Amino acid sequence: MEAATAPEAALGPTLKVKEASTADADGPQASPRRGAGSSLPQLLPPIEEHPKIWLPRALRQTYIRKVGDTVNLLIPFQGKPKPQAIWTRDGCALDTSRVSVRNGERDSILFIREAQRADSERPGPPQSIKLVDVWGSSATVEWTPPQDMGNAALLGYTVQKADTKSGLWFSVLERYHRTSCTVSNLVVGNSYAFRVFAENQCGLSENAPVTADLAHIQKAATVYKTEGFAQRDFSEAPKFTQPLVDCTTVIGYDTQLFCCVRASPKPKIIWLKNKMDIQGNPKYRALTHLGICSLEIRKPGPFDGGIYTCKAVNPLGEASVDCRVDVKAPN
Incomplete structure (x- = not known):
């Protein structure tokens, strides 16, 4: 270092740097002195x-x-x-x-x-999920957005449900943008838990909060109210729906007569031949089943031909049908 000259000192403090010799480096350094008419050399501080x-x-x-x-x-x-x-x-x-x-x-x-x-960096899980309301077969769930979005915009939320019987999770909503939803069509008698994932372009959040409360879908009490109605009266006077048919038979061959009657209460059936009651005659056998009336003529002879009548009687009235039976000798 060298000191500044007098004219240079008048102009202000200056600094000149010269190459130091070996002798200067080995020699003792002068202690700095401050005076009114002198200026000592200074080093600039390092730039930071x-x-x-x-x-x-x-x-x-x-x-x-x-x-x-x-x-x-x-x-x-x-x-x-x-x-x-x-x-x-x-x-x-x-x-x-x-x-x-x-x-x-x-x-x-x-x-x-x-x-x-x-x-990549997935979003954090949603916060503060809770079950808000349960009615019928539906439940409402609310949550708040995640604190960490994963440095990317959220694409939405995935809402899942699980019933306590199976414990399996099923997605009910995907890429849902609101922070509350209503899940419907829940099975009556089951209890459900819900969880929500956040999703961005990197995928779903690694975990999802689960509702602390369960949604119990209870069966509504059914009240049956019977309305009064007038009892229908099925009473009916006898009426033949199928009449007797005229027939021709051969001597010695059994012959049957048929007709159908409808009545309520059940009518009494009376068979007549030429207007004469033949009830109790062993030559004839009369049967009635489900409104079908039959009369069997056993081995008819030449004198068994004539007009046969079926008569039905009940408290509401009576009705009758008849037919002609011819008995011929065999050829």
Whole structure:
């Protein structure tokens, strides 16, 4: 170092630097003195600059890559003295087996040869899920958005239900955008729990909160009210729906006569031959079943021909039908 000359001192303090010799370096250094008419040489303080990161415009929004693509991020920075660039994920060190980092003088490069879904960040789970109301076969559930969106916009929520009998979860809503929903068509007699996942472009949240209360779908009490009605009167006077038919028979061959009658109450059936009652005659056998009346003439002879009548009688009235029976000798 050398001192400034008188004219230079008048102009103000200046500093001149010359190459120091070996003798100067080995010799004793003079102690600094301060005087009114003298100026001592001074060294400038080292220049310092806080570290700064210049984030590229392409990285100022969500950086999206497909699974299997290469990830190559170059982040410029500046600062004096030279900053030390450190990459972390969620506050933890990177997996050096898959991720490589190269730090230069003015930038740092993060390189991933093949991106995996695990490299992305999913959203956090929704908060404060609760069962609001249950009525009929429906239930209403509410929740609040997740605190961590995963650095990406939410695509929606996935709502699932599970009954306590099977314990299996089924999705009822996907990519639902509201923070409350009503789940319908629940099975009567079952109890249900609900949970909600948040979803962004990286996928569903790793876990989902479950409602603390169960939705009990109870069977509504059914009250049967019988209305009075007039008892229908099925009483009916006898009426023949199928009459007797005239027939011709051969001597010695059994012959049967048929007719149908409808009446309520059940009528009394009387068979007549030529207007004479033949009830109790062993030559004839009369049967009545479900309104079908039959008369069997056993081995008719020449004198068994004539007019046969079936008569039905009940408290409401009577009715009768007749037919002609001819008996011929065999050829």
